[in-house]
Amino acid sequence: MENSKRISVLNNLIEINNDRVEGYETAAKETSDADLRGLFATLKATSFANLSELRSEVLRLGGEVEEGTRTTGKFFRVWMDVKAALTGNDRGTILNSCEFGEDKALEAYAEALENRETLPMEYVSLIVNQQTKLRADHDQVKALRDQANN
Numbered sequence: 001m002e003n004s005k006r007i008s009v010l011n012n013l014i015e016i017n018n019d020r021v022e023g024y025e026t027a028a029k030e031t032s033d034a035d036l037r038g039l040f041a042t043l044k045a046t047s048f049a050n051l052s053e054l055r056s057e058v059l060r061l062g063g064e065v066e067e068g069t070r071t072t073g074k075f076f077r078v079w080m081d082v083k084a085a086l087t088g089n090d091r092g093t094i095l096n097s098c099e100f101g102e103d104k105a106l107e108a109y110a111e112a113l114e115n116r117e118t119l120p121m122e123y124v125s126l127i128v129n130q131q132t133k134l135r136a137d138h139d140q141v142k143a144l145r146d147q148a149n150n
Contacts, residue, residue, distance in 0.1 A: 036095075
């Protein structure tokens with residue numbers, strides 16, 4: 001796989017992590033629950049760590065690092081704002097929105113690994129490692145969401 005394709009794969013993951021950071025900043029504004037604000041800070045930290053690794057690799061390959069977010073992520077954050085306003089910042093609604101975002105992040109990582117045979121092993125390892133961390137974050141959000149909706 002040539003460098004431009006590798007850079008593209010890595011930049012797609014950078015975009016989804018940028019989405020997560022902005023999504024959790026939005027979610028933190030939508031809740032008054034201290035435990036959720038703490039959780040959202042932790043989840044943002046996961047993405048900041050992912051971003052650091054991904055950006056380093058893009059630069060190492062001589063690429064330009066993606067600084068933006070996905071258009072779908074922007075629409076989702078606006079929708080989260082509207083939903084939270086309509087539901088009075090309901091804990092379950094906010095967590096449900098966060099789980100949706102986590103699902104999208106996991107989908108992006110699965111998509112990146114679809115061509116794993118063409119990626120160097122170091123990238124496969126990096127992506128799988130980050131995917132494992134995101135899956136743990138997803139499961140934590142899902143468990144809290146299920147608890148809030150019962």
